[in-house]
Amino acid sequence: MSIKTAIGYTTREDIFVRERNLAKDILGKLDFVDMIYFTATGEVPSEPVKRMTNAIIVTATDHGLTPSAISARMTYLGAPESLQGAVAAGLLGAGNHFLGTMQNAAQLLQSEIGSLTQDDPPAAFAERARELARAYRQARRIIPGVGHPIHIDGDPRVPVLHRIAADNGFDGKHWSLLAAIEEAVKAEFGKYLPVNAAGAVGATVSDMGLAPVWARAFALIGRSAGLLAHLMDEQRAPLGQKIWDLLLAQDDSADRRGLRG
Amino acid sequence: MSIKTAIGYTTREDIFVRERNLAKDILGKLDFVDMIYFTATGEVPSEPVKRMTNAIIVTATDHGLTPSAISARMTYLGAPESLQGAVAAGLLGAGNHFLGTMQNAAQLLQSEIGSLTQDDPPAAFAERARELARAYRQARRIIPGVGHPIHIDGDPRVPVLHRIAADNGFDGKHWSLLAAIEEAVKAEFGKYLPVNAAGAVGATVSDMGLAPVWARAFALIGRSAGLLAHLMDEQRAPLGQKIWDLLLAQDDSADRRGLRG
């Protein structure tokens, strides 16, 4: 039985990743975004792919006290000896409701696009989107990629990601379908659920020709950096205990018992 | 009680990271390595810092079937519904023995450097290193940053990282101390324990003026990408079950009972 992976291996003198010598032919020659692709596929990405990838990962990095940041800080409060444990706790929340939605949106678009091509008329996209919106409405399911609890008038990241996608050649049929879904939802549900960042990333990844799992991968890589920023901040200016105190202070059970009397 | 972090926050129209508008002033303008620093410090790194950081993170990304990759693949075998769970399982092994050693090496160098400056004569570094080697020998402790189980004649990543550090202005007093430690260990322990990649990263991060925690942060960010490459590979060409079968086949208890009879 041979257990081996094409990703890499080590000898006494050398380390190989995708059959390329890490020390001699990778270090100093590939940057990290190159290396993400190279480790996963053995190919170095083109400049447009790199620009797009940077924008996607930057989108996922961080934006304040999200549930995953709260979880990481709470974990660090109890276990400061394990930075990796706090990062892991934060990443575990990157699931089907937050961040992982980027993958879900890509999956939806790639499975619904069917035989549509960029050359099809807008009406064809509209028709497909209408069917989808009706089916989701009947099944009372949430459509990934549209709607945002805070950015109710539009997610500010979407037009910028769309522009970067257009500039780099990734504004294709999946973006068209996503835009059609936004329209169909307005008609079908009677309310404006604007395309959100997960939808934008899902469409872009799809128009880059990548499988949906890449969207979750980019989200996890970006968020790992965001969580580490939170944990460094927690070391410098701890919030964890304050968060806990604030939550305990909301529990009037304790009050009844005279804790704060 | 105010619970807020300087890292960022969201309004109905906008998202701010370090007081800069994510959509208008970050996306498409900062790349991911910029964003790592910007999220953590509010500053955009210089070009030499970016080049060095890319080399460090690329070093940590991956090199085959490491324990963290095995753990991630085993986790995916049981729970394919949670990609983030498999990544988290892999990162949890980035501790004091593997990968986390980058932080430990930086800590050692920064705490031992004392008042030494780059202008001090080699003899001063040699003296400090000798004291350290003796103290660790007496306490029967392992010195982080030197020695490697496979690369017994020298870790191939070290000279390359050293050269990139020199090219970008980060070959300073911590690198000098690290080299002196390698020499002192030879004299004191009577064996050659070459500087390893953890030591090289620890010295570089220290000569970049960063706290030791940055070394573990870079390692975790890089490794998250490596683990995702393994998990995509696992989806395409599963190894997990084979690994398990191989391990079970080693257990002659099963043999005694006739499982493989």
Added chain:
Amino acid sequence: MSIKTAIGYTTREDIFVRERNLAKDILGKLDFVDMIYFTATGEVPSEPVKRMTNAIIVTATDHGLTPSAISARMTYLGAPESLQGAVAAGLLGAGNHFLGTMQNAAQLLQSEIGSLTQDDPPAAFAERARELARAYRQARRIIPGVGHPIHIDGDPRVPVLHRIAADNGFDGKHWSLLAAIEEAVKAEFGKYLPVNAAGAVGATVSDMGLAPVWARAFALIGRSAGLLAHLMDEQRAPLGQKIWDLLLAQDDSADRRGLRG
């Protein structure tokens, strides 16, 4: 906004769990299995429920080098400073393929049982099972609760769990449906896929009147103890490095390069 949970709270003098005083009225009065139910529901279980629960959790505890044990030991190898990290890594594999299947089997049985009652004739169960087997066969889906890769002639835990269920009053309609599914699969798929431990636990939990999530909860509680046994064993007689060495030795890429020459 009130943030409180019915589970418990702390005052300066006392700790309350489900409104009962932990020190005065719980410690020394409830054992751990009582406490599992009491914390989750506020009720102390009956003796039959306790006996059954003990059997279920013991079933899930451990049986050697499973993927979750391998993952925990690999994690400990890299990060011995964090026992909780190694346990977490092991639990992360308790998903839809291993252990978590107990919940999936319970879900299947509870959603398929429909209006069937224990008084219905065997033919009614057989009919329902036949429909289910056909539907799964057409959809090429695996039916949770039947079949085992090693125990191809029957899972040894199943008859014992069935007897304990019968002894304690939990051999009800879900067990009947499960047995009917085993039969229907034989007829429909033409092969013997015996009821497995996940199916037995799923049926039992369902006949205890518990929601499917309890099955995964019991599995996780039991497995946490099994993983801790592995980690104590790893501290005493390390296997982690041997496992890694064995896997590396299978990779003939390394051989080609002369590592073992």
Added chain:
Amino acid sequence: MSIKTAIGYTTREDIFVRERNLAKDILGKLDFVDMIYFTATGEVPSEPVKRMTNAIIVTATDHGLTPSAISARMTYLGAPESLQGAVAAGLLGAGNHFLGTMQNAAQLLQSEIGSLTQDDPPAAFAERARELARAYRQARRIIPGVGHPIHIDGDPRVPVLHRIAADNGFDGKHWSLLAAIEEAVKAEFGKYLPVNAAGAVGATVSDMGLAPVWARAFALIGRSAGLLAHLMDEQRAPLGQKIWDLLLAQDDSADRRGLRG
């Protein structure tokens, strides 16, 4: 190379744990607390050991919105598809500051007890405790096992655990040393830092003759059940989103920007 663990293995017909047949000789015969010991050591515990163990694990199970419960609920909010991920996120916080302190207290007591025996006079314990208190004071270190942020007049769990330890024969020299430490701290630090639950568990585990790691193991097993209770509660009556909203509402940065205007 033989990779095997004494813990257990599987054959086509049977499963063995510690060389005992799981189906025939364990299920229905050992309860879960028996199984915890049996899996880890191959021995079934005595009745006093079981009573004591139940009290320890029940102590660790839960007491409301602790940081680990908050982390588990935040994780579930983002990734409801992975119950095991939310449990893992909660357990990752069982470290050197919370819960893991049980192990730290046991370690302190077992390393400081030296040659003291239960027959030594109180003055001998007092002397040892005084030295320890002085050393920790000089090093400005926190002594694990004494002091509590909320239970400033005494931790209610301690007298009960002490009584159960006495009733079962585990009120030995480690409990004597712990009591002496409480006294010495009063004299040396000039303030009352009462023995806390971590100290009580640490002393008890030590007087049971168990290694310190058992204390953390008991804590993790108990807390796994507590976390599952929280997650079932979260499914029934979600708190996660409310917690997040409450925290966001504290951030006056958002206010400045008009989010809540």
